[in-house]
Amino acid sequence: MAADSPTLTPRAAERALNSLALDLLWSWNHATDALWQQINPDCWNHTRNPWTTLNNASRGHLKALLGKPAFRRAVGDVMAGQAERLRRPTWFAQTHDTSALSCVAYFSMEYMLSEALPIYSGGLGNVAGDQLKAASDLGVPVVAVGLLFAQGYFRQELTPDGRQQALYPFNDPSLLPVSPVLTKEGDVLRIPFRFGQGHVWVRAWKAIVGRTTLYLLDTNDPANPPAVRCVTTQLYGGNDDLRLRQELTLGIAGWRLLDMLGYQPDVCHLNEGHAAFAAVERAHGLMQRLQIPFRQALTIARAGTLFTTHTAVPAGFDRFPPDLLRTYLSNYAKNQLDIPLDTLLALGRANPEDQGEPFNMAWLAIRASGAVNGVSRLHGAVSRRLFAPLFPRWPESEVPVGHVTNGVHTPSWDSIEADALWTEAAGTERWRGTQEGVADRIRALDDRILWSTRCQARTAFIGKISALYADRQSYADAAGLSGRPVPALSPDVLTLGFARRFATYKRPDLLLHDPERLARLLSHPDRPMQLVLAGKAHPADIAGQELITHWIAFSQRPDIRGRVVFMTDYDLALAEILVQGVDLWINTPRRPWEASGTSGMKVLVNGGLNLSELDGWWAEAYAPELGWALGDGREHGEDPAVDAAEADAMYTLLESEIAPSFYARDAQGIPAAWVARMRESMARLTPLFSANRVVRDYTDHFYLPAATRYHARLADGGQAAYDILQWQDMLDTCWPQMRIESVTISEPDGQRHVAVSLFLGHIPPDAVQVQLYANPIDGGPPFVTTIPPDGCPDANGMTHYTVTTGLDRPATDYTVRVIPAHCGVAIPLESTHIAWQR
Ligand SMILES: *Cc1c(COP(=O)(O)O)cnc(C)c1O
Numbered sequence: 088m089a090a091d092s093p094t095l096t097p098r099a100a101e102r103a104l105n106s107l108a109l110d111l112l113w114s115w116n117h118a119t120d121a122l123w124q125q126i127n128p129d130c131w132n133h134t135r136n137p138w139t140t141l142n143n144a145s146r147g148h149l150k151a152l153l154g155k156p157a158f159r160r161a162v163g164d165v166m167a168g169q170a171e172r173l174r175r176p177t178w179f180a181q182t183h184d185t186s187a188l189s190c191v192a193y194f195s196m197e198y199m200l201s202e203a204l205p206i207y208s209g210g211l212g213n214v215a216g217d218q219l220k221a222a223s224d225l226g227v228p229v230v231a232v233g234l235l236f237a238q239g240y241f242r243q244e245l246t247p248d249g250r251q252q253a254l255y256p257f258n259d260p261s262l263l264p265v266s267p268v269l270t271k272e273g274d275v276l277r278i279p280f281r282f283g284q285g286h287v288w289v290r291a292w293k294a295i296v297g298r299t300t301l302y303l304l305d306t307n308d309p310a311n312p313p314a315v316r317c318v319t320t321q322l323y324g325g326n327d328d329l330r331l332r333q334e335l336t337l338g339i340a341g342w343r344l345l346d347m348l349g350y351q352p353d354v355c356h357l358n359e360g361h362a363a364f365a366a367v368e369r370a371h372g373l374m375q376r377l378q379i380p381f382r383q384a385l386t387i388a389r390a391g392t393l394f395t396t397h398t399a400v401p402a403g404f405d406r407f408p409p410d411l412l413r414t415y416l417s418n419y420a421k422n423q424l425d426i427p428l429d430t431l432l433a434l435g436r437a438n439p440e441d442q443g444e445p446f447n448m449a450w451l452a453i454r455a456s457g458a459v460n461g462v463s464r465l466h467g468a469v470s471r472r473l474f475a476p477l478f479p480r481w482p483e484s485e486v487p488v489g490h491v492t493n494g495v496h497t498p499s500w501d502s503i504e505a506d507a508l509w510t511e512a513a514g515t516e517r518w519r520g521t522q523e524g525v526a527d528r529i530r531a532l533d534d535r536i537l538w539s540t541r542c543q544a545r546t547a548f549i550g551k552i553s554a555l556y557a558d559r560q561s562y563a564d565a566a567g568l569s570g571r572p573v574p575a576l577s578p579d580v581l582t583l584g585f586a587r588r589f590a591t592y593k594r595p596d597l598l599l600h601d602p603e604r605l606a607r608l609l610s611h612p613d614r615p616m617q618l619v620l621a622g623k624a625h626p627a628d629i630a631g632q633e634l635i636t637h638w639i640a641f642s643q644r645p646d647i648r649g650r651v652v653f654m655t656d657y658d659l660a661l662a663e664i665l666v667q668g669v670d671l672w673i674n675t676p677r678r679p680w681e682a683s684g685t686s687g688m689k690v691l692v693n694g695g696l697n698l699s700e701l702d703g704w705w706a707e708a709y710a711p712e713l714g715w716a717l718g719d720g721r722e723h724g725e726d727p728a729v730d731a732a733e734a735d736a737m738y739t740l741l742e743s744e745i746a747p748s749f750y751a752r753d754a755q756g757i758p759a760a761w762v763a764r765m766r767e768s769m770a771r772l773t774p775l776f777s778a779n780r781v782v783r784d785y786t787d788h789f790y791l792p793a794a795t796r797y798h799a800r801l802a803d804g805g806q807a808a809y810d811i812l813q814w815q816d817m818l819d820t821c822w823p824q825m826r827i828e829s830v831t832i833s834e835p836d837g838q839r840h841v842a843v844s845l846f847l848g849h850i851p852p853d854a855v856q857v858q859l860y861a862n863p864i865d866g867g868p869p870f871v872t873t874i875p876p877d878g879c880p881d882a883n884g885m886t887h888y889t890v891t892t893g894l895d896r897p898a899t900d901y902t903v904r905v906i907p908a909h910c911g912v913a914i915p916l917e918s919t920h921i922a923w924q925r
Pocket residue numbers: 208209210213586587588657658659662663683684685686687689
């Protein structure tokens with residue numbers, strides 16, 4: 088491929104190493120691993136962090152290496168190989184080359200890309216990081232914005248009796264794989280920004296993620312007062328005031344940074360409501376560019392903005408007291424947006440008139456977006472219920488929230504063994520295109536290959552867990568925290584994994600519901616199991632921390648030792664080890680609170696199976712030939728009796744189905760039924776729950792239409808947006824006078840005729856649509872059909888509408904309604920009026 092690239096000079100080779108170490112591509116592409124191994128084997132084996140490895144290398148050794156032509160050729164080959172791959176046409180270039188989409192700005196509070204860049208807590212960051220990597224693979228033009236947290240999220244240590252200690256090591260930016268953003272002149276770029284009155288210096292850092300770039304903002308500039316420097320210290324720490332200032336920095340300063348760097352995004356993707364101020368600042372930029380008022384600018388901006396919601400409970404939305412917004416946004420509203428503060432506050436309220444209502448970031452995000460989606464099919468439905476207050480009188484099924492079920496970046500989560508298996512079966516380009524044919528190639532694999540790969544991965548896993556445990560234990564010993572011997576896991580035992588945030592809704596204690604029964608399962612004489620656990624509880628979540636203590640106590644029972652291991656400090660590196668090694672991944676959330684869940688998806692590529700509550704992604708993925716399900720697929724709230732019944736059902740499944748299936752071996756020693764499930768789960772689910780599929784879905788169904796709508800509204804100085812505002816204002820004024828005068832239904836000759844007389848007053852007929860509506864049957868979509876006008880208004884000012892339908896449902900099922908209509912406008916997102924037949 089690049090074998091004949093010219094040998095680099097030592098200086099060029101050193102520059103090349105720097106740029107390779109700064110490209111987080113190494114977190115999923117292992118072409119450079121051998122270089123780091125040569126440069127600084129100790130540090131590399133310990134950290135797997137090229138940037139740290141390079142920075143901590145002995146200068147003498149590095150110089151000697153760079154003096155060797157063979158080493159320089161190896162560096163040159165890797166560089167040339169990566170450059171060649173960057174030049175290859177991507178999925179996006181091949182399929183959407185001529186589209187209106189040139190740049191998607193992606194905003195998220197956290198990104199989980201690598202343990203080398205510890206600025207994440209968990210699921211949300213995982214989704215953002217994996218999507219960024221998949222966008223790079225697919226060539227989707229994404230630029231991402233986040234915050235560079237000086238301490239990230241807390242790190243976990245446990246006392247011998249299992250009490251969680253929260254640690255906050257400092258992230259030295261010069262030792263993270265990021266570089267400072269400079270101006271053209273080479274000066275440090277500082278983004279002009281204010282918190283209320285106070286001027287703030289915001290700096291930015293750049294992380295390269297293959298083809299995509301992530302910009303990270305940071306207020307820890309010595310020129311700022313201490314309270315400002317601390318704004319980007321901790322992720323999900325502090326109070327409302329801190330959180331609001333983080334969100335203002337992310338959204339407002341973040342959008343300004345893109346503007347200063349010359350980006351002109353067509354689409355802005357808000358990953359959770361935290362980032363909603365980006366959409367407001369986007370409108371501010373358009374105000375200045377087109378010399379138009381805020382409302383018109385927001386009407387343009389929102390057409391190109393997508394809001395992805397991730398929470399399944401109202402308490403998950405960030406809400407701020409109005410006074411706090413007054414402190415920080417009065418100036419911004421008055422001097423920059425040229426609107427009264429109340430107008431801005433109204434965007435974050437369900438009832439714009441209610442001065443006392445807190446400011447809800449999700450409401451703001453909805454009002455500033457042209458499309459909204461949840462992160463699984465079930466979560467889409469749950470979100471429609473949560474957002475229903477913003478769409479009064481609309482049926483819940485028509486609350487405008489769709490869904491894109493999450494997926495994981497497969498190349499980041501596969502084991503070496505699984506990677507080899509998939510490469511052999513489906514080639515090296517399998518995750519960079521449409522994944523077509525991949526499933527069939529996996530279905531064609533024979534039992535022996537699948538099972539031996541699984542067993543190799545389990546053995547490797549046990550080695551890694553034991554080494555990591557011993558490593559951490561030796562630190563703990565030194566700190567007087569010892570008391571936990573290195574576990575004796577066995578490579579032949581059915582291995583269960585359970586790792587997640589220890590939040591009560593995730594029910595991390597469900598498996599521990601009946602400790603004696605669990606103990607019996609684990610130490611079964613013929614069909615034993617072993618369990619590896621991990622998880623952090625938020626430092627303020629006392630109940631969650633107690634659950635950890637319970638598990639530690641259980642793992643220390645003399646009859647359990649060696650069968651249950653709690654690994655401290657659940658992070659990406661540990662997650663990788665777990666999902667690659669375990670046979671069965673367990674997830675026990677309380678339905679419907681797990682919006683999607685992603686950890687269970689990470690075991691798919693590795694041939695791990697899932698045993699999970701029918702919630703989030705598993706509610707749509709589960710089939711009996713793929714894994715096992717908990718729960719009845721309904722919601723029961725926090726009912727202890729239901730928890731008990733589900734725990735019982737889980738033990739029974741483990742005992743009478745799962746363990747027997749794992750241990751039932753044929754003449755070759757292969758558990759055929761288990762392997763059959765593995766094969767089908769790998770083949771069917773891996774491509775489906777991949778970030779590759781997710782990013783293609785977002786591109787096809789959201790980014791491309793959003794870009795087109797945005798440009799339509801932007802054209803001619805925002806004329807279309809101006810027309811939309813005129814139409815909205817006209818409807819707001821005239822809607823109350825409109826009335827459905829009469830509805831007549833007749834049923835001659837096996838048909839049904841519906842005739843409607845509508846008094847429109849000053850509303851032009853083309854500003855509304857008249858519809859025949861019937862409620863959904865069996866959870867399907869509602870029946871909605873347009874009733875077209877039958878000529879012009881008559882002498883009494885009545886407009887007549889008629890339609891003919893079949894007789895499959897009784898006439899009483901149907902209702903006539905009138906809704907707003909305007910070309911290119913999302914209804915009811917952008918106009919929530921609706922009038923029903925009385
Ligand atoms: C995947 C992952 C998560 C999210 O997992 P859920 O199943 O959504 O709870 C959280 N933390 C880490 C470290 C992960 O790797």
